[in-house]
Amino acid sequence: MEQEFPIATYIALQQELNTERAQLEKEKATWKAIRATASETDINQLDEQFSTHFEYLFDVVHNSSGTSLREYRDLLNALLQKGASASLLSNYELEGYNLAMFIKDIYLINGSDNLDLAADIVRTTIIAGADLNRQKAYVGNGGINSLEQVCAYLALGIKYGYSKLTVEQYSFCYRIFPWIAHKQLPGDVANGHFEEPYHLFRRMLYASPDVEDMQEKTLLRIMTLGWSPFSIADELLSPRAFARIAVINPRWLTMLIPHEQQELKPYLDIVRERINPAIIKYLLNAFTSDKKIRKHLRTFFSRRPHWLLKKIITETPETIFDLVRRNEQDLLIPFLKHYKRGLMALRSKDNQTLLQFAMKCRSTVENTIELLRQAGVSTAS
Template sequence: MKKNFPIATLISARQELEASQRTLKSDKAAWTAVRKTLNDATRKVLDEQVNLLFARDICAYFWSAQKPDLDQVMMSLRQLYQQGASARSLNNYELGEFNLAMVVKSMMYIEDRQVLALTLELVQLTIIADADVYSQKAYMGNGGSVCLELACVGLGWGLREGDTCATTQEQYMACYQVFLWLIEKPEVMAAKYHNLDPFALFFGLHATGYGNYEVVAPIHDKVTCTMISLGFLPFSTSYPESEWSDMGSVSSFLGRTKDEKWINLLFPNEHPLLMRYLQAWEKAMIPAPLNILLNNFSASNTGRKIFKAYFSPGPHWLIAGMIRHIPGMLFSLVTRNEKQLLAPFLKNYKRQLSILQNEKGQSLLQYAQHTRGVKADTIQLLREANIPFPAYGQ
């Protein structure tokens, strides 16, 4: 098994991201120009009207049985924004008055396409009007989630039933559009958000019960490609204690996935357009999580087979990185007779393994022959790879 990374999808995803953010930037510049013409008193009056519209009419539309006319609400909101009204002073608290994050969360319950289109316009206009997307939250049972986090959750689940889950392709596409408006480079995200790793969140949710993938696969893979092209990693770098977003959870999940549909996305072959992602991986290669990553592939026969099939056909940066950063793990694999996990190392990195020694100066073959429990077929595998058996002291 050797699947190529979908470079065409990555290029398409980057083009969509750039076009979406270019339009948003242009519209925001036009809004800012109008805003600058206003005096403080006028700004205050207009902003209070936006706050009132969200607290009363927009809240009522999404949360009340008696709903106002959304077309009329949107007409009023457009007029306010066109006059330079700002959404910056909308409430941030997830249990407070209605805000932009609550609108994004509400998209998951909208089945009418026309209403969903108007809701998406509401989100876009409010972002343009300087809403505090980094702080406004909606209640998620965890103290609240910001707009980008909500979009990543909707995208991360696939199509499935449940709170904050997209159940239709239209809802999934709406989450994707919000994602395109709000995603930024990792270094920008780290400065503006508190403990939000969007790729870790997006991919970590797969392991807890991904919904229908085939229906949303083209968009799902564009989200993945966008994250990768920006240099995000599929595990947490700022919130390591999160159980769903550590490096090991990636392999644990893939090791349970029989059709291994995502392994080529997470561990692509080297390509010039993937340099930010590969550079981020290199920085993250430290012994403890790398050990967990490799061990989790050995947690099941499925994981072993996937590891061997995917990494054996040719040299791969992850295998090379493991030899550099956790060479001792190769001796552990020998002790455990993990022949399928050893196979990619022995096939593609014979020279590196031929000079590998443990703290006693033993080669892998010496270690195997002097270690109780190592089976004959494991020793034969090392011999076939021409691992040397030098005399001690050489």
């Protein structure tokens, strides 16, 4: 069904990421073995040459110099085979030319052949030990690293922002993502830490129909890496944090809170632990953004019992009374379908049943009251 979680795609992407990472680590191990046999003098010279050739890429990209990307791809690869490293590339966003800057400049490189060469250069530089965390490109009032830049581009889609990526340039970003992405460790979540690049993707997500499939797969890729959109300090989330996703594509919102499946257990373990009353409130803001989203959520939650509905009843029961007060019938229906007994046991702060509360609440309309009655919710205390 359309609204079911794309589990087959999720598993395939997880396997693809693991395969890509394993191959990259294998190539890194080969490079390290070669480098270990070189003399200190040779290493210093090789590293200097690698840095010099890489920095010349700025002129190739920005000034369309006579030298081609192919020539520099071959030069850098030849140095890699001798054990050269990318350790001398500048980390500072206002100095030199590094991998993050090259990736940021991808909007200046056109044509599938040139983009393939650019991808080769990125891979070679990563294998050569480029500092992916510390090398920054200048953006606004500060710098962002390679993963942050790629996540930003993947979120924005094509023909948007200063870069206005083409589909081919966007595909380049999607292609190199596995080489620079990394798992979020369970300890990061437990300590309240989070991987900023992945939240950057969520915050900057923009509707881009021509690359919607790759945007969705990027979201799934990030989920396989142990990331949760809820693993972030509450103060860093805006009340409309998830409404933005829902407006772009309601299906993406429900992908973040999937029904239970064994293959999703690692992800759901993190999600269930992290979702708190504040996040539930923000999710409800998203669920009720507009009529289309309400209908989508009604269908999604009505399919079968869902852990989030149960969590709301047991941990934030006041939420149910608020849904009644707001006449959110589309959202009340799944609760009544799967958790009627739990709803019947709820009491307001004035010790009212749900139906008593509805009947005495001035904002509640007759249709909501009738919905509760038809479901068998009584006024008996």
